[in-house]
Amino acid sequence: MTYVIVGSGPAGVVAAETICKLDPNGQVVMVGDEPDPPYSRMAIPYLLINNIDEQGTYLRKDPEHFGNAIKHVHGVAESVDAEAKTLILADGRKLDYEALLVSTGSRPILPPVPGIDGERVTTCWTLEDARKITATLKPDASVVLIGAGFIGCIILEALVSSGANLTVVEMGDRMVPRMLDETSGGLLKKWCQEKGVNVMTSAQVESIDHHSDKAVVKISNDRHVEAELVISAAGVRANADFLEGTEIELKNGAVAVDRYMCSSVPGIYAAGDAACGLDFSTSDYSVQAIQPTAVEHGRVAAANMVRHGSVLHQGCINMNVLDTIGLVSVSYGQWQGVEGGDHAALLDRDRFRYINLQFDGDTLVGANTLGITQHIGILRGLIQGQFKLGKWKQRLMDNPMQLMEAYLAATQGA
Amino acid sequence: MLRSLNINPDKCTGCLQCEMACSFENEGVFNPAKSRIKIFTFHDEGRFVPYTCTQCDEAWCLHACPVEAIRMNRETGAMEILDSVCVGCKVCTIACPFGTVNYNQTTGKVIKCDLCGGDPQCAQACPTEAITYVDADATGLEKMRAWASKTDNQAHAN
Structure with missing residues (x-):
């Protein structure tokens, strides 16, 4: 049996390993679109504060881990020909599969603001982003962070400890509005302010004007902040666009899957941020975009790719733990x-x-x-x-x- | 033969010597707050319940770790934290449904019971045999494990 896994984050890696265990004679090809070995985005905040080096972010530490059993290839998925059972890559290569896993993860959304595509603006999502931020951060640098969501908050420590002057602009009325209630989100704002962070909630970036030495960020209510670096952390969306125009049904921008993690097309499965899967608490299907869910999806999808119907997904519980400059917040269900x-x-x-x-x-x-x-x-x-x-x-x-x-x-x- | 901690709350007197022994063995201080085994007190019922990691087969912590910082010690069967690899992301602390992985703010790493490498000091210290270290098959962990299998997606895969 030939398995193709597109995406080499936690969902893809765990799926590949599970397939190898359940079908030792199977051929597994895992396609990743970044040059680095599979790594964890969860570890990037700790790379930014220099607690670990880049190797410390790798999902598997042994360079020989994937060996011959899992063929790890570099490429960008462009489309799927479900009838021919072929994954088509951007460079024209074609990979034939008997079972396909879409574990392409998600990517940051850029707010539709004039100047957002300028040179001083970066996301904080990939190792490449982390390198750029590390190179720019220095004491007294002025930094504007767009978004006080999970990603924005978890990198605050790195930004604060670099000695940068930090302004956070959040659309919601509190910090991490999608994870924390009014009391805890409000208290977290107070915590950050006491750490010297300028936090603006219920505020929006309206434009970013780029000058030779700085950017000027215009914020609602006629406020202006000068910045050497603007970090955009305004949410993520699934990498499923390459499936548009195929028979594969999408939901909430991700692949709609059933309780076998199978899409609307037999033989094509999805896992992790790219999958709209069963939520334990609501019995509804949603994109949780969290690490434990990616791993669980990967394992369930793999089992069903090897033997369809062998494992019924029980639903993932949405859970988050977030460390914001030393204050730990948690949400469940x-x-x-x-x-x-x-x-x-x-x-x-x-x-x-x-x-x-x-x-x-x-x-x-x-x-x-x-x-x-x-x-x-x-x-x-x-x-x-x-x-x-x-x-x-x-x-x-x-x-x-x-x-x-x-x-x-x-x-x-x- | 694999051994595990057998806990019998009926024999526990709440003396906390296990907590002292654990914190001394693992953190070098006599401080129950740093113990990996905890005694929970039920005032109304007049009961003490020692509680720590069961080194469960599901190993939720190990699977949740994004950077391979939790490994199973094949000799003891314990899930062990590799301090040099742990980045302190705390995902294991929310993934463990038994609440037995804790974040240590001082070190920025997580801590959990590792059976002291095969000679658990809590069992050594317990004066009433409420905590013993016995053949794994003989322990009464089924209740907890039965729960684990209820919500587990991986158990059905094998």
């Missing part, structure tokens, strides 16, 4: 709450500590936390285990920090 559900919150504003639990009946369905790192995974255990909390629901309503005790009571009758 339906952190925004569900209709008719209760919530229990505890806030210590001075110490930047916060927890908000969301219930549906006496089951935990979501959570937001700030400044809490101990036993945090138990939130996943409680949500995904769908435990009936019984009397422990009231105890959690009274003290949401008693999570571990509630879990032990639910699982071990403690």
Whole structure:
């Protein structure tokens, strides 16, 4: 059997490895469009603060890891001929497959602002981006960050510690509005301001004028900031455009997949940021664009590529952990709450500590936390285990920090 | 033969000697806050429950790690953090549904039970045999593992 995997991020790499395990005689070709070995974008913030070198970002450390079993080729996917079962690359090469995995990931969206394509503007997505940012950052450099979403916040530490003068411009009314509720998103803004970051929320970049020595960033309400570097971190979208015009159905800009991670065309599967897959909490199909989901997708897709129908996807839980200049925030599942559900919150504003639990009946369905790192995974255990909390629901309503005790009571009758 | 920690909460008196031993062995200080095993107290029920990583087969932490910083020690069966590789991204801490991987703000790395390389100090320190280190087959981990298989997508693949 011949397998072609297009995209060499976590979803593609895990899928390739899983196929090798399940079908040792299979031929696996993995196509990547970046010159570097497969690496983790999750590690880039730690590269920016010099905690690791580029090798430290690699998904697999052994240079011989992929060996002969997985043929890793460099190329850009241009189209798929589903009838001929061929992947067509931009340079004209054609790769025949019996099963194809689309694990092409996502890429940053650039806001439609005049000057966004100028030389001083970069995204923070690839190793190449990281090199550019590292080369430009220096003490007292003026930097404007467009977007206080996950990516923007996770690189704040690197930007602050370089000694740059930093301005963050966020459209939403708080930081990380797609991951944090009003209280935690607002508190995170205060945290950043206390660290010397100029944070503008409910604000928009209107234009970027490029001069020889600097760019002038025009921000709503007639504000202007001069910048040597503008970093755009305004969200991502799936790399699925190359499938437009094929029979493969797209949803939310990504490949619509069923519970076998199979697209609308038999033999063509999708995983990770490029797939619109089942969400555990909502039973709906969505693009979560997170690392654990990419890995789980990769594994499920691979099993079904080897033997269709062998593994039914149970749905991924949306979860995020974010370190913003030392303040750790977490979100799980339906952190925004569900209709008719209760919530229990505890806030210590001075110490930047916060927890908000969301219930549906006496089951935990979501959570937001700030400044809490101990036993945090138990939130996943409680949500995904769908435990009936019984009397422990009231105890959690009274003290949401008693999570571990509630879990032990639910699982071990403690 | 693979051995694992067997925890019997009925025998636990809440003396916290396991936490002291763990933090001393792994962090060089007597500080229960830095222990990888924790005793949870149920005041109303008058019960103490020791709790730590079961080195589960699913190894959620290991699979979630983006940079191969968690490996299984083939001799002990423990999932071990490689400090030199861990970047501190904390994805394993939210991926572990048992809440047994913790972020250590001081080092910028994560910590979890590694069975002390095959001689767990918590079991050594426990005066009441609430924590023992026995043949893996004999431990009562099935309850937790049964839960794990319920939501697991990979278990069905094999």
